[in-house]
Amino acid sequence: MNIQTTCAIFILLFHTTVTAKQLSFSKNTIDDRVQFNYQWQDQAKVTQSISFTVDKTVLFDRFRNFKAYKASLAKRYINQGIKKALSQQNTPNVHISFSGGGDEMHIEIKSQNQQALNQTYQTIEKLENELLQTYLTDNFYHQFRAYDNSLAIKPDHARIANESVMDFKPLKTLILDKVSIQNVRKVSNYVLGFVQSIPYATLESRTTSTGAGFNPPLRILWENQGDCDSKVTLTAAIFRSLMPRIKMMLVFIDNHALLAVNIPAQGGELTINVDGLTYVLAEPTGPAMTLMGQISPESEFAIRNGRYYAEPFFAQSNM
Numbered sequence: 001m002n003i004q005t006t007c008a009i010f011i012l013l014f015h016t017t018v019t020a021k022q023l024s025f026s027k028n029t030i031d032d033r034v035q036f037n038y039q040w041q042d043q044a045k046v047t048q049s050i051s052f053t054v055d056k057t058v059l060f061d062r063f064r065n066f067k068a069y070k071a072s073l074a075k076r077y078i079n080q081g082i083k084k085a086l087s088q089q090n091t092p093n094v095h096i097s098f099s100g101g102g103d104e105m106h107i108e109i110k111s112q113n114q115q116a117l118n119q120t121y122q123t124i125e126k127l128e129n130e131l132l133q134t135y136l137t138d139n140f141y142h143q144f145r146a147y148d149n150s151l152a153i154k155p156d157h158a159r160i161a162n163e164s165v166m167d168f169k170p171l172k173t174l175i176l177d178k179v180s181i182q183n184v185r186k187v188s189n190y191v192l193g194f195v196q197s198i199p200y201a202t203l204e205s206r207t208t209s210t211g212a213g214f215n216p217p218l219r220i221l222w223e224n225q226g227d228c229d230s231k232v233t234l235t236a237a238i239f240r241s242l243m244p245r246i247k248m249m250l251v252f253i254d255n256h257a258l259l260a261v262n263i264p265a266q267g268g269e270l271t272i273n274v275d276g277l278t279y280v281l282a283e284p285t286g287p288a289m290t291l292m293g294q295i296s297p298e299s300e301f302a303i304r305n306g307r308y309y310a311e312p313f314f315a316q317s318n319m
Helices: 010-015 056-061 071-088 114-138 157-162 171-178 184-197 217-223 228-242 297-304
Strands: 002-005 021-030 033-041 047-055 095-099 106-110 141-145 151-155 248-253 256-261 270-274 277-282 309-313
Touching: 033 056, 033 184, 047 056, 047 171, 047 184, 056 217, 071 106, 071 114, 106 114, 114 141, 141 309, 151 157, 151 228, 157 228, 157 248, 157 309, 171 184, 171 228, 184 228, 217 228, 228 248, 228 256, 248 270, 248 277, 248 297, 256 270, 256 297, 270 297, 270 309
Parallel strands: none
Antiparallel strands: 002 270, 021 033, 033 047, 095 106, 141 151, 248 256, 248 309, 256 277, 270 277
16 A cells, blocks of 8 residues: 655645534434434535435334454354364364353363364464354454554454444435535535434453444444444445445545545545545545645645555445
């Protein structure tokens, strides 16, 4: 990855940036649906509004079991899986015993045959890796390697965004009707203004909180708040529902998140380059009401210094 920039100084730009302002928000239950009503002031200080409904079943069932990752629960799952697998396997020349339980189970392996002993250790290591991946996938998490090469666990934002796209399909006609000129930037800036105006909740440390405070897209609407990771995931889902084929990257820096869209850059915009493609950066978090290609000085500093992790969010083949 490398960075491409045009000649702009964003510090001056942000001194005159409009602060996000959600003028009103309400939600009403109508039979088996919930109606959401929003009014906000956009980047040009023009009042915008949108109202839409979401089926209650979808609203409350989508990611209903999503919760913060707990290493102890993952360890318990892995230990149970290893114990079950080893108990069912024939391990000649090796004696395996278990003590303790839950996330504190201990395995004792004894053998006079060093080759059989090594093979058993390899089997256990393989089981640990496979069971961890299964646990993470089942709970919408994944491992990622940060810009500093550290390995950590976080919500699988791209997968969550992808599985939320269908929930926002009904917004496509509503949003396109609101935008006078239907081009990528006009549509994107409308959505950015909508998401930026949703009240912000502070992001817990991504590498230590492992999902604490993260709201999947529909939960942001219900609670009318979200941290930067949550807002980027929501924005990505809406963008994908509006622009199915455009390539995007979810960009994570320390305690913050951005979105990057594969469209031609205009003068004064900061971009990243991934695998030969240029992506224009956007900052959905707020409270600054910023347009495509505008990010905060702190975000710019991180991007310029390569202190970021970019996660692909491309169209699925079934879209």
